[in-house]
Amino acid sequence: MGQKKRKRYVQFILRTKDEEADKLRRRITLSGKKTFQAYALNMLLEGKVETYDYSELKQLRIEVNRIGQNINQLVRYANTFQDFDQELFVALQEEVKELQQLIVREFKEKEIAKKHGSDQSLSN
Structure with missing residues (x-):
């Protein structure tokens, strides 16, 4: 059986500390997303990012x-x-x-x- 061609082929790598990874896993679970990719894609494309002008x-x-x-x-x-x-x-x-x-x-x-x-x- 041949390998299926992926629709998304550009890869981003994220490195975290253990505490950050735990917090991220909790947030993924709370969001109802099944995978890190689904959560990250949603947050990066549609998430709320706040910046401040000091x-x-x-x-x-x-x-x-x-x-x-x-x-x-x-x-x-x-x-x-x-x-x-x-x-x-x-x-x-x-x-x-x-x-x-x-x-x-x-x-x-x-x-x-x-x-x-x-x-x-x-x-x-």
Whole structure:
């Protein structure tokens, strides 16, 4: 009997650690796919892949660093001249609190703290 010609003849090889292989086997079982090839083909062609753009976060970090430098300059000035305006200090503390709340809100809205989709792409 002659050998049947395969429809899919391009081969990809995947190497994993033992823990990764175990996790992969569990996910294949949960997906209902019968073989690794069926699961991998489905995930690679139709699976959900999430990428994140951290440019906004980097810009925010730069701005926070600048604010920190300004605060350090104010503290240095107050220590040098022993001149301390309590109202200005309270206003500065309020601004820092608002900045903290803004950062937390931004993280929650854009889900930046979320894992990078590692468990989000489980196929049905």
